[in-house]
Each structure stands twice: as structure tokens, then as C-alpha cells.
Amino acid sequence: MTAPAWQEIDMEHYEDFWAPFDAQFRFRPHQYRQPAINEPTPSVTIDLAPIFASKPAQFAAAHDAVNSLGLLAMTRTFAPSQRLLVLDWQHPAWWFWPHRQAADDHPHWPVEIFPDGDYYIFLSEDATTGTFGHPWERTLCIFGAPLINTLAPLLTTWLPTKRARL
Incomplete structure (x- = not known):
């Protein structure tokens, strides 16, 4: 048995x-404000609208594919011992080990x-x-050259690019 892939961070x-994330990315949560962060350079923002417009069975398959391809890219990008910070707005944050999840x-x-x-x-610790x-x-912004180089090609074969800052 491997160690858990997820560790919840206490709400305290x-x-x-969140404060460092807000400061670095100028996070502006709002339904109509897009993009909600200052997208860094380099970054590629994938348009997920075609998935949301699909039929329920196709939606489920595409939803799972984005998660699976994201996990695959993370295991190719980050070292097996490397953890990521996962932020979920107004919910607990997590530490996440992609290689453990894949196993x-x-x-x-x-x-x-x-x-x-x-x-x-999903953020590297730095x-x-x-x-x-x-x-x-309905977008997914991928940033940092190592992850862009692994994840963007997997997603842009079937989803459009909305923005790119290269």
C-alpha cells in the first residue's frame, strides 16, 4: 500500500x-470577470466549452479525460516525491502527490x-x-513551461486554445 495521494490542509x-496566490496571480473571483487571474507567461488556456455543450455521456467521458490527461502530464512533469498545493475556492486546501494518485x-x-x-x-510549491x-x-489555464509542454499537446488535439501567452 502506498501513502495517500491527498492530505487535507486544516482550514485555519x-x-x-490563498493570500500568496491572490497576491501573485491577482485572483478576482466573479462569474463574469474573465480571466479571473493574471495569466502568467508562459501559459496556455484551453477552452472547455465544447465539453459543457456535449451530451451527458460525452460530457462524463471528456470530463474524465481532462482529469486523466492532467494526471498523466503531472506525473511526467513532477518528481515522484513532489507534492502540489491544491486550492478549491472557499473550501479546504490539499497537498496532492500525482504519482501516488496514478498508482x-x-x-x-x-x-x-x-x-x-x-x-x-493545482500549483507547484514555488x-x-x-x-x-x-x-x-469554462477554461483551464496551464502555466509553467514543463506542464505546458506535456499537458497542452494532449488537450489541444481535441479542444481549442482560448488564449496563449508564450
Whole structure:
């Protein structure tokens, strides 16, 4: 048995993680404000609207594909011992080990890469590489060259690019 892939961070530390994210990315949560962060350079923002417009069975398959391809890219980008910070707006934050998730026979996603209801952020501890999922704009911003180079090609073969800052 491997160690768990997810470790919840106590809510008393919520601002310890959100405040630096807000400061660095100028996070502006609002249903109609798009983008909700200052997207860093380099970044590629994928348009997820075609998934939301699909039929229920296709939606479920595409939703799962984004999570699976995101996990695959993270295991190719980050070292096996490397953890990521996962932020879920107005909910607990988590530490996440992608390689442990990939090795789990029945992986559980307390927060998903696919933004189907809230802002979901996966960040390297130095905040240079990760993803920002915007639920209302229906986008996934991928930033940091290592993750862009692994995840963007997997997603742009079947989803359009909304913005790129290269």
C-alpha cells in the first residue's frame, strides 16, 4: 500500500495559502470577470466549452479525460516525491502527490483538475507551474513551461486554445 495521494490542509491555514496566490496571480473571483487571474507567461488556456455543450455521456467521458490527461502530464512533469498545493475556492486546501494518485487502483479526487463547479488550482510549491480551472469561463489555464509542454499537446488535439501567452 502506498501513502495517500491527498492530505487535507486544516482550514485555519486557508489564508496562508490563498493570500500568496491572490497576491501573485491577482485572483478576482466573479462569474463574469474573465480571466479571473493574471495569466502568467508562459501559459496556455484551453477552452472547455465544447465539453459543457456535449451530451451527458460525452460530457462524463471528456470530463474524465481532462482529469486523466492532467494526471498523466503531472506525473511526467513532477518528481515522484513532489507534492502540489491544491486550492478549491472557499473550501479546504490539499497537498496532492500525482504519482501516488496514478498508482491508486481506485483514485479519489476531492478536487478535480476539470473545473465543474468552482475555481480549482493545482500549483507547484514555488507557484511557477500548475493549472487554474475557471468554472464559469469554462477554461483551464496551464502555466509553467514543463506542464505546458506535456499537458497542452494532449488537450489541444481535441479542444481549442482560448488564449496563449508564450
